[in-house]
Amino acid sequence: MIAKVKQLFKNDATLFFFSNLVYSFSTYLIALLIPYKLNMEGLADFSAAFNIIILLIFVFEFGLSISYLRFNQIYKISDKINSALQILIFCLLIILSQTFLGTYTDVVFGTQSVGIQQEYIYLSIFALLTWVFFKNTMLARKRIKFIVFNSFVILFARLAGLLYIFLNDMPIKLDNIFLYLFVLPYSLVILLNMKENIITLAQNNADFKNSRFWKIFFKRAKQFIAFSALTYIINGLYVYTSRYAIVYLADNEMKSILAEIGYALTFGGLILIFIGSLRTYFISKFNISNTEEISKYIDMLLGYKIKFLLLGFVVSVLVSGLVYVIKPSYLTIDSVIYVFILIYSSVIVAYLSLFTLLSKTFNFNKLELILNIIRLSLVIVSVHLIFAKFPIIGFVIVNLIIILVELYFARTVVKRVLKKIELGKIDAK
Secondary structure: OHHHHHHHOOOHHHHHHHHHHHHHHHHHHHHHHHHHHOOHHHHHHHHHHHHHHHHHHHHHHOOHHHHHHHHOOOOOOHHHHHHHHHHHHHHHHHHHHHOOOHHHHHHHHOHHHOOOOHHHHHHHHHHHHHHHHHHHHHHHOOOHHHHHHHHHHHHHHHHHHHHHHHHOOOOOOHHHHHHHHHOHHHHHHHHHHHHHHHHHHHOOHHHHHOHHHHHHHHHHHHHHHHHHHHHHHHHHHHHHHHHHHHHHHHHOOOHHHHHHHHHHHHHHHHHHHHHHHHHHHHHHHOOOOOHHHHHHHHHHHHHOHHHHHHHHHHHHHHHHHHHHHHOOOOOOOHHHHHHHHHHHHHHHHHHHHHHHOHHHHOOOHHHHHHHHHHHHHHHHHHHHHHHOOOHHHHHHHHHHHHHHHHHHHHHHHHHHHHHHHHHHHHHHO
């Protein structure tokens, strides 16, 4: 048995998924424990700030991760382009955190109403975004054990932060919560990622004097950025859609509902973090020429359909039951209902997204863009017409819209991919 476990952990895929379990567990501990240190209003502000930060991570990530994993398989120069763009993004975050320019972002995304200072918002984005970039770089370079190691570093640092927060009898500020749990635990990762970027840019620096190098660099960078821009808009629309209810509640200062739904969103977010990592791994593995592997992947997912839905239902019931037992006393039974709706819808969307990730390999981005615009429009209308008056019914409708659009997209992607594979076989003959 021990030999089998050791053999299993020699597999890169197993190690990568394990690292994400460790990281998700550290986030789960925060979601589980922090509400006990806050009151209703404090939890509402924490939930709003956390979800707005998640939204802003996608805004500033600029679709870089997917582009890097896609182009890294084709062009060696992608490493340098990726490092250069990362440094530009980090410089932009520093400028926004320290100047009046950051206030414009605050107005658009409602961060001014959640009780956290501007610099802590941007520091948290900087730290969390560094982890996203660092993990993808290590994945592309097949240094999975390094990802596992840093997942444990973040876990232990967050445990130390939680211990400090709960041993401190004084009321804790939101600024300090984000500093101790979402900034300081990433210190090592920030240093390592910056080191990797500088080394990558410094490699073969003699090339910088070669005009041909710059010609190739700008040509590939143009392709890289064009793909990133479209991916960025697509991801931004999806994340804004999934977080629109929170932004609406924060803007209208509906603290009680915000606390209930924000608490639920934290649990649902754990599934999205884990599935997002799965998507990243498969995108890094699939190449448009690997038609046989992709066909087997689709067949495997279709075979797990019923099991996935049943497992999702069981997990939703168990997590809802756990929330009913452990939720802070100031939250009502509504939070349990929100958790069940969100967990089950997140599981369904997660399953469908394992199909739709093939849209990145086969470049169906324009279709995804159109569908995300339609989805956002429907959610905005539903939130304003129904959710504001009947929160639970509105929440169900919002999640149904997200699921149905994802289902249509998944079916369309599978049909198009299988058609391309079939045409490829015919051409080969």
